[in-house]
Amino acid sequence: MPVKDFMTKKVVYVSPDTTVAAAADMMREQDLRRLPVIENDRLVGLVTAGTMAEASPSKASSLSIYEMNYLLNKTKIRDIMIKDVVTVSQYARLEDAIYIMMKHRVGILPVVDNGQIYGVITDKDVFKAFLEVSGYGEEGVRAVILADDSIGVLAKVVDTITNENLNIKHTVIASRKSGKTVIEVQIDGQVAIEDLKDKLLKQGIEVESIEKTAAKSLK
Structure with a gap:
């Protein structure tokens, strides 16, 4: 950037x-x-x-x-x-x-x-x-995923979301002091939150939170 x-x-x-x-x-x-x-x-x-x-x-x-x-x-x-x-x-x-x-x-x-x-x-x-890179202030859904430092986790998260015909607008990945990797995904459009959470859990993905986000002006 x-x-x-x-x-x-x-x-x-x-x-x-x-x-x-x-x-x-x-x-x-x-x-x-x-x-x-x-x-x-x-x-x-x-x-x-x-x-x-x-x-x-x-x-x-x-x-x-x-x-x-x-x-x-x-x-x-x-x-x-x-x-x-x-x-x-x-x-x-x-x-x-x-x-x-x-x-x-x-x-x-x-x-x-x-x-x-x-x-x-x-x-x-x-x-x-x-804020712009993280997708803050955009309307949609924000999912916070916790993962170990292992190969293929991000791909599994992305595949699970896109298989539901949902559009990922932003993804932020960071490491916590606990050793966990945090993957925050901003999803566009109307999302059935509980259904998506169940799909992620069934794939063995640890969901810390998933919630709707409201549009906010960053000006």
């Missing part, structure tokens, strides 16, 4: 000559905590709520409100921005982007190729991607 399929393509940004006061207003109005800094179509920095706070005079400052406003309206983003910005390619895997975020402890990665910015991927984009 490449980053380009999940990144935010409409990038809100500032220039190096934007004042700190103007950038702060933009962040507040659009409910943002980070802004790429772009000059001549090239990424040159990043400004965050943290860097903005550090640039703002302390509440304990002896400056008057007029002096503080004057200072913030004179200070440019180029004076406070992060210049060594961690980025990711739009062709990198989503997993790579998550690893880079965790390694560098950042919540945003500008998506850059050949010096040009194509979007950003944020922690919110990652959360949304996980």
